[in-house]
Amino acid sequence: MNHRIPVFTDDPGWHGKRLKEAFAARGYEAVFVSLKDCVFNLGFGANQPAVLIPGFEDALPKGVFVRGVPGGTLQRVIARLDILHALKLLGVVVYNDGHAVERTVDKAMTSFLLHLNQVPTPQTWVCESRYQAQEIYLRETMAGRQLVLKPLFGSQGQGIRKLTHETAFPIPMAQYVDGLYYLQAYVDSGEGAWHDHRVFVIRGKAVAAMIRHGSQWVNNVAQGGRCEAVAADGELALLAEAAARAVNVDYCGVDIIRDGDGKLYVLEVNSIPAWKGLQGATGVNIGQLLVDDFLSCIHTQPALTIVS
The missing domain is CATH 3.40.50.20 (Rossmann fold)
Incomplete structure (x- = not known):
């Protein structure tokens, strides 16, 4: 061999x-x-x-x-x-494999597959038309809700913006957005106590998890998030495993957020995830498991x- x-x-x-x-x-x-x-x-x-x-x-x-x-x-x-x-x-x-990478690098398809498989995920809209995007923006913000504008392709929290009723619109097209609007309902994890979770899933099983505390509403480790180990079990693990099944991957990092009412939502699924912060927090040798x-x-x- x-x-x-x-x-x-x-x-x-x-x-x-x-x-x-x-x-x-x-x-x-x-x-x-x-x-x-x-x-x-x-x-x-x-x-x-x-x-x-x-x-x-x-x-x-x-x-x-x-x-x-x-x-x-x-x-x-x-x-x-x-x-x-x-x-x-x-x-x-x-x-x-290539299909897994395609399904997860494209946030629109990830969101669709999560929705299709009834995995809780924030309400999401994807369009090219600035007029349509503005209609969504006005409807949501006038109702007191906030939105997050993300690049369709991207990671580590780069290029994302939070939109409120005070945000000027049309929005200048940042280099990461590239003329496409991926809009997602903003989930408030606690003003001033921002946090979310990263769960690592291998072959359908959650193997490690952490909570990321942010100094702002973006909690990614690359954006300065502080990592703390949590148990990879219970509702958190079940939701991450359901997300991995929905996009059909061998392994992935699943980003999950809990709103003020305690409900969990899957934000993203990453098929080429980093695990340096997670391994440092949990001590799990993720490379060896992979x-x-x-x-x-x-x-x-x-x-x-x-x-x-």
């Missing part, structure tokens, strides 16, 4: 180091590869795999671990996701035969 595993990422950093250690603990070598460097090799008669991964030109690995999909133009992003789709069709375990689950998948996958 080839004991080298490609980890798709352009920036290994802290998370790459943890994965490399976790693979090494199980006798495997993690090899960092960018999806930008992979090639479709569709020439007839070529004695090589149909997808060329640098360092794996002679044979496809049994599995690949997806830690990052580089951004870029629509064509480039589609081509990179096509590599993930193709690898899965060729019998390679893709963790998380690697062990990934390896269990490739060990149950039938061997791939490449026809030349």
Whole structure:
């Protein structure tokens, strides 16, 4: 068996180091590869795999671990996701696969799938028309409700804005918003005591959870949120697990908020989640849990035969 595993990422950093250690603990070598460097090799008669991964030109690995999909133009992003789709069709375990990444990087589809599967999530509207967005804004804010404007693609709390009846409209299109309105009802977790939860789910099971306390209404660790461990059980875990099922992922980080009445809502599901803050707060070796689950998948996958 080839004991080298490609980890798709352009920036290994802290998370790459943890994965490399976790693979090494199980006798495997993690090899960092960018999806930008992979090639479709569709020439007839070529004695090589149909997808060329640098360092794996002679044979496809049994599995690949997806830690990052580089951004870029629509064509480039589609081509990179096509590599993930193709690898899965060729019998390679893709963790998380291209469909999971597509469903979760797109906040509109995530919100739709949560709603479709009756997972509590804030009321959401997505449109391109500034006129339609303004109608929603006026209706909601005149009724005393607040909204959050988010980029459709984005993470770590970047580019989000809270809208109130005092907010000027039309809203200047920030670089993150890109001419599209993703509007979500604002859930107040406690003015001056802002907080939300991150729950990590692997193979449908909540394995670690924390509460993030923010100095403002955005609680992300990247925005200065303070992490505190909480039990990954009860209502919080059940809701996170339901969210993971709704978007059908191998592993994910689920962001959950509790309103003033105690009701929980899923805000987002991230299929390429960070876990540095969560691991630091809980002491759970999440990298090792991920690697062990990934390896269990490739060990149950039938061997791939490449026809030349």
